[in-house]
Amino acid sequence: MKNVGIIGGGIGGVAAAAALYRLGIHATVYERAPRLEEVGAGMMLWPNATRILKELGLLEYVAARSGLNTHFTVRASSGNVLMNIALGKFDVPALCTRRSDLLAALLSALPREHVRLGRELTHLEQSKSKVRVQFADGSIAEHDAVIGADGIRSRVRAQLFGVSDPVYRGYTVWRGVAAYRGWAVRHGYNSESWGHGSRFGILSIGQSRFTWYATANVRAALPGERKSELLQRFAGWHEPIPELIESTELILENGAYDLPPLPRWTAGRVTLLGDAAHPCTPNLGQGGCMALEDALVLAKCVLQERSIESALRRYELLRRRRTGHIQQRSLLMGHIGQWQNRAAVSGRRVVTSLLPAALFEHNLRSVYSYET
Numbered sequence: 001m002k003n004v005g006i007i008g009g010g011i012g013g014v015a016a017a018a019a020l021y022r023l024g025i026h027a028t029v030y031e032r033a034p035r036l037e038e039v040g041a042g043m044m045l046w047p048n049a050t051r052i053l054k055e056l057g058l059l060e061y062v063a064a065r066s067g068l069n070t071h072f073t074v075r076a077s078s079g080n081v082l083m084n085i086a087l088g089k090f091d092v093p094a095l096c097t098r099r100s101d102l103l104a105a106l107l108s109a110l111p112r113e114h115v116r117l118g119r120e121l122t123h124l125e126q127s128k129s130k131v132r133v134q135f136a137d138g139s140i141a142e143h144d145a146v147i148g149a150d151g152i153r154s155r156v157r158a159q160l161f162g163v164s165d166p167v168y169r170g171y172t173v174w175r176g177v178a179a180y181r182g183w184a185v186r187h188g189y190n191s192e193s194w195g196h197g198s199r200f201g202i203l204s205i206g207q208s209r210f211t212w213y214a215t216a217n218v219r220a221a222l223p224g225e226r227k228s229e230l231l232q233r234f235a236g237w238h239e240p241i242p243e244l245i246e247s248t249e250l251i252l253e254n255g256a257y258d259l260p261p262l263p264r265w266t267a268g269r270v271t272l273l274g275d276a277a278h279p280c281t282p283n284l285g286q287g288g289c290m291a292l293e294d295a296l297v298l299a300k301c302v303l304q305e306r307s308i309e310s311a312l313r314r315y316e317l318l319r320r321r322r323t324g325h326i327q328q329r330s331l332l333m334g335h336i337g338q339w340q341n342r343a344a345v346s347g348r349r350v351v352t353s354l355l356p357a358a359l360f361e362h363n364l365r366s367v368y369s370y371e372t
């Protein structure tokens, strides 16, 4: 029986372990944190991701804890609707969920002893038949293959191909979760509102709770000042934006970083997955969805191919083009969304309100229809 080690217990690592386990392949997750808890607000799970959850037998669990998403609306900061995109009919729903709920669902598909906490990878080396991994606590493990699912600043990636520093794309993203029971958000309608160099997104995670994100062309603000900084920046934007910011307890802050598509992810018996392989800016809400797709494709390749090396090569081949495309599209969307110049913003508003929504629906369909 093949025995796979996975470095990183984020969405990608745990999903990969769950997918492998479901197909009868033994996988162990090594996570450096002492506890497995997904920090973060909510995240979009588009149909390409909920299809994976369905195949893993987890869709019902996640859907029961999520908001259903039927439309995506682009608005001006005044609230005027510029475009309303119907997400169309798919075999599975588009959802928005708390990250912690998604992680809990993935963990529920894995026996507890398959997750080792407090294990920070420091070094790995491979021979012809094994990969040996070393951890900061001095322990050592051996596996037939190792998956680096250790995020955008992946140590596995650095060990395989040298250090590649993530690229800062010029803006900061804040996120939070708040309850809201007012009239200003329609059920099933998620939205992103555009200003000058700033955006604000509102996504329902169900039961009158919303996850929101805000962007601005600035370097991160100081932690204690987040709420007042955001209230000032989004004062005068449409309802319920100021109210959502005001009623949020914990506001998270991330710079927008990614990497251009990497030339290689795989070396022998070691490969990369999720943000370690193809980190992207959050503009399409697809980073975590791509990690879920990777997980299932990888597990199927390990099951089907005769050797570990050919399984990992095939996985990379199947995933490279799609993830590279998403990385580049996400970068472009962020670039356009962060326009600050008055003339450019006016032009964007006019073009967006004139373009047929069907064009975007068609475009999105190509992303959401993906099947492993």
Ligand SMILES: Cc1cc2nc3c(=O)[nH]c(=O)nc-3n(C[C@H](O)[C@H](O)[C@H](O)COP(=O)(O)OP(=O)(O)OC[C@H]3O[C@@H](n4cnc5c(N)ncnc54)[C@H](O)[C@@H]3O)c2cc1C
Pocket: 007, 008, 009, 010, 011, 012, 013, 030, 031, 032, 033, 042, 043, 044, 045, 119, 120, 121, 122, 149, 150, 151, 152, 154, 155, 173, 175, 213, 254, 273, 274, 275, 276, 282, 284, 285, 286, 287, 288, 289, 290, 291
């Ligand atoms: C603001 C923002 C909004 C986003 N919104 C969405 C969205 O709506 N939808 C969506 O699909 N995606 C979204 N994403 C992207 C998504 O969060 C990521 O793509 C996803 O979390 C990647 O998962 P991962 O498991 O590959 O990496 P990570 O989540 O980074 O997990 C890596 C794990 O590896 C561990 N680790 C690191 N180094 C080591 C080591 N040496 N040894 C052991 N363990 C290690 C870390 O502690 C961590 O637990 C968003 C991202 C941001 C920043």
